Amino acid sequence: MSKKKEYLKLFTKGLVLENPVLRLVLGTCPTLAVTTSALNGVGMGLAATFVLVGSGAVVSLLRNIIPSKVRIPAYITIIAGFVTVVQMLVKAFLPAIDSALGIFLPLIVVNCIILARAEMFAAKNPVIPSILDGLGMGIGFTATLTLMGMIRELIGAGSLFGLPITSSFIDPMVIMLLPPGGFFVFGILVALSNALAENFGKSKVSGTGCENCSACGGCPMSESKPEEVENTKSVTAENTKEQAEEEKQKKEDKTNE
Amino acid sequence: MQKLNVLSSPHISHNDTTGGIMLDVILALLPATICSFFFYGFRAIVLVAATVASAVASEYLWCQATKKASSLKDLSAVVTGLLLALNLPPDLPVWMAVLGGAIAIVIIKQMFGGLGHNFANPAMTARIVLMISFPTAMTTFTVPFTDTVSSATPLAELSSGTPDLIQLFLGYHAGCMGETSAALLLVGGVYLIIRRVITPTIPLSFILSAGIFAAILGVHPVATILTGGIMLGSIYMATDYATSPPTFLGQIIFGVGCGIITVIIRVFGNLPEGVSFGILIMNILTPQITKLTSPKPFSLEGKK
Numbered sequence: 382m383s384k385k386k387e388y389l390k391l392f393t394k395g396l397v398l399e400n401p402v403l404r405l406v407l408g409t410c411p412t413l414a415v416t417t418s419a420l421n422g423v424g425m426g427l428a429a430t431f432v433l434v435g436s437g438a439v440v441s442l443l444r445n446i447i448p449s450k451v452r453i454p455a456y457i458t459i460i461a462g463f464v465t466v467v468q469m470l471v472k473a474f475l476p477a478i479d480s481a482l483g484i485f486l487p488l489i490v491v492n493c494i495i496l497a498r499a500e501m502f503a504a505k506n507p508v509i510p511s512i513l514d515g516l517g518m519g520i521g522f523t524a525t526l527t528l529m530g531m532i533r534e535l536i537g538a539g540s541l542f543g544l545p546i547t548s549s550f551i552d553p554m555v556i557m558l559l560p561p562g563g564f565f566v567f568g569i570l571v572a573l574s575n576a577l578a579e580n581f582g583k584s585k586v587s588g589t590g591c592e593n594c595s596a597c598g599g600c601p602m603s604e605s606k607p608e609e610v611e612n613t614k615s616v617t618a619e620n621t622k623e624q625a626e627e628e629k630q631k632k633e634d635k636t637n638e
Numbered sequence: 639m640q641k642l643n644v645l646s647s648p649h650i651s652h653n654d655t656t657g658g659i660m661l662d663v664i665l666a667l668l669p670a671t672i673c674s675f676f677f678y679g680f681r682a683i684v685l686v687a688a689t690v691a692s693a694v695a696s697e698y699l700w701c702q703a704t705k706k707a708s709s710l711k712d713l714s715a716v717v718t719g720l721l722l723a724l725n726l727p728p729d730l731p732v733w734m735a736v737l738g739g740a741i742a743i744v745i746i747k748q749m750f751g752g753l754g755h756n757f758a759n760p761a762m763t764a765r766i767v768l769m770i771s772f773p774t775a776m777t778t779f780t781v782p783f784t785d786t787v788s789s790a791t792p793l794a795e796l797s798s799g800t801p802d803l804i805q806l807f808l809g810y811h812a813g814c815m816g817e818t819s820a821a822l823l824l825v826g827g828v829y830l831i832i833r834r835v836i837t838p839t840i841p842l843s844f845i846l847s848a849g850i851f852a853a854i855l856g857v858h859p860v861a862t863i864l865t866g867g868i869m870l871g872s873i874y875m876a877t878d879y880a881t882s883p884p885t886f887l888g889q890i891i892f893g894v895g896c897g898i899i900t901v902i903i904r905v906f907g908n909l910p911e912g913v914s915f916g917i918l919i920m921n922i923l924t925p926q927i928t929k930l931t932s933p934k935p936f937s938l939e940g941k942k
Contacts, residue, residue, distance in 0.1 A: 552734075554771035561770070565745060572749075 391510050395517030398581070401494045402525040403574040408494040411485045412526060413563040419542050422530030424478040425485065426523025428467045430516070432489055433498060435463040437515035440503040447504075456499045457490065464490045494522060525570070532566050533557045656753070660713035662835045666826030667720055667874065673822050674815040678728040678780070682815055686723040688732045692739030693719030700748045714753045718742050721761035721874060724816020725867065725914075726768070727779050734772055738764045758921040759878045762871070762914045769914070777910060779813055807864055820869045827873035836877040839886060843893025844872035844900075851901045867913035868900065875914075881921040888924075888931035895920045 401407045408429075415425045439459050440447075447455045468486050471479045479486065489495065498518055503511040535541055537557030539548025547553070556562045674682045697715035701708045709715075719739050726735055742764035747756045769776045807820050816823070830836045845863050852862035862868070876882060876896055883892050896916040903912025920927075 552731075552772055552775065555773070556767055556771040559770065561767075568749070 388510065388513055391513045392517040395514065395519070395521040396524065397521070397574070398578055399518075400521045400525060400574060401497075401518050402522060403571050404578060405494075405497070406571070407497055408492050408522065409567070411488065411492060412529065413560065413567060415482055415485050416526055416529040416533055416563060416566075417537070417558045418481075418534045419527055419530040420478070421481050422526035422528075423523065424471070424475070425482055426519070426526040428471065428482075428486060429489055429492060429494065429522055430519025431467055432460060432463040432492075433495055433515035433519040433522075434512055435466075435515075436460045436495060436499055437503040437511040438508055439463075440499045441506060441508045441511035444504050452504065453496075453500075456496060456504075460495055460499070461490045494518060529563075529566050529570065533562055537562060656712040656714065659835050660717050662830060662833050663717050663874065664713065664720060666829045666835075667717075667724065667816070669822040669825055670724060670816045670819055670870075671720065673819045674724065674728070678815060682728050684732060685726060685728065685730065685735050685815065686720065688735045689723040689726070689739040690716055690719035692736040693722070693743050696740045696743035697748070700744055704748075706752075709753060712753060714747075715743055718747070718761045718764075721759075721816075721870075722764055724870060725761060725765040725814050727776060727813075728815050729778055729780055730768075730775055734768060734775060738768045741767050754880045756880055757924075758918055759875045759881050762875045762917055766914050766918060769909075813865070814867065814870075817867045817870050820864045823869040823873060827869075830873070830877075836873070837889070839889040840876050840882060840893040840896075841872040843890045844868070844876055844896045847894040847897030848901050849897075851898050852905075855901065855905050857901070857905060862901065862904075866904070866911050868897075871900075871913040871917055872896070876917050876920070881924055883924055883928040883931060885928065885931040885933070888927045891927050891931070892920050892924065895923065 395401065397404075399405060402409070402412050411425055411429075415421045436456070436459050440456055443455070443459075464487060467489070468479075471482075471486060498515060502514045506514070531541060535546065536554050539551060539553040540546055554562070557566070671686060674686075693715040694710060698708065698710055700706075701710075719742075722738050722742055723735065726738070742760035746758060746760040746763045747753065750756050827836075827841060831838050845868060848868055849859040849863050853859040872893070876893065883889055896913075899916035899919055900912040903909055903915055909915070
């Protein structure tokens, strides 16, 4: 695979196949808490993206210097630095978003997406892939939060990005702005993205073979042990191939009956 | 020569089917439903039709979309729709009722695996969703035979004085469509107990504990039992098989828990009615209650 393609894959995997919220189920707390409106979702997502990219780059640069025993405090310090920058910028230029996000803006420090990407990816890869990974993950995070915010705002308040749409003729469902509504939307989106990724993975396996297999794309374990990635990839690819064949046979049996 | 058939258990079978049980529940609810038609007229018929149609249609569409065998024949969607309708105020906009039916079936029942896998009673949880979403529409009640909007149900008057108990028992007061007539709900409950569809454990412990606890807190105990959704909830919704414990002791804990939470919410909470929340909380605790009260196999008693 050429380098460009590899970079593109690093960037795009965070959007759907390894979407941090819906596929890796990371960062659930801010996701459920701030998505009561589309604008909050965008704000939170962009702030987290900035921190992801910045901390990914710095962690990657320092990956050979930081002793592994103290790596987590070191990562947190780096992340906290970027969060402080974001928080001061948002406070200065977007005070409305700052008051809407409240405590969840400084809490980006302990957002598990950022620490997970630092630990799993940036600590083991050069700078450019780490930046691309952070950018992809961040945009995936932003897109998901915006989508959730749009759904909840449209049904719960009858507006989109603050503009009234349906509120004049339909009573909005207030529950969508409350925690239960957040869980409803979150659960349904996770189910949909799982179904999508499953279909996507299957067609890829039968279509182009092992190289483009995305079966283990959603599994964070595959990145924690880089030297084993190739093996697990081929094994899962074979497994899914076998499964697909078995299913085909079952279907044929059924039609024969 | 006799033939030896080797079969795995269960060896004793019964003729009860899910559809048969659900049909019994529908029959038991009919008096209260017809009474609501009588009290509230055409709008009650429209609401019942809307929720039942919406529940059945959602069930059918879900089965089609997920390529499952259609589960319409077990009539559970009809029961859910009917129960939901009886839990709604008669003047609710029809689209909200339709939405409630769809929420009950799709989100609360089918997404958790369908009949028998739902963690909470679908009709009751859908009522809670509607209650939180549209608080004004869900608490606007009308007096039977009139169009007069009465903001105060007997439940709200409980704190100020004692309402007429006989009127409460017969159902001539404002409230949700099926909540009004305690007498007819009791008739249906007795029918279900005689048909052995439900055991009286949960309803009795629910109703008694609510009455006793209300008396302790200084609220009129009989009026507490006869108002609001205690009759409907305890007989028809707390006894849902999938969401209540199967053991005798577990059912008593379940019923008492429902009763106490209901009265606590009514007396101290800022919501007018606590039955649905009481049942929902106990629904969620059901696996734990079942685990605690399950009989231990012989020879394992006393061991951990």
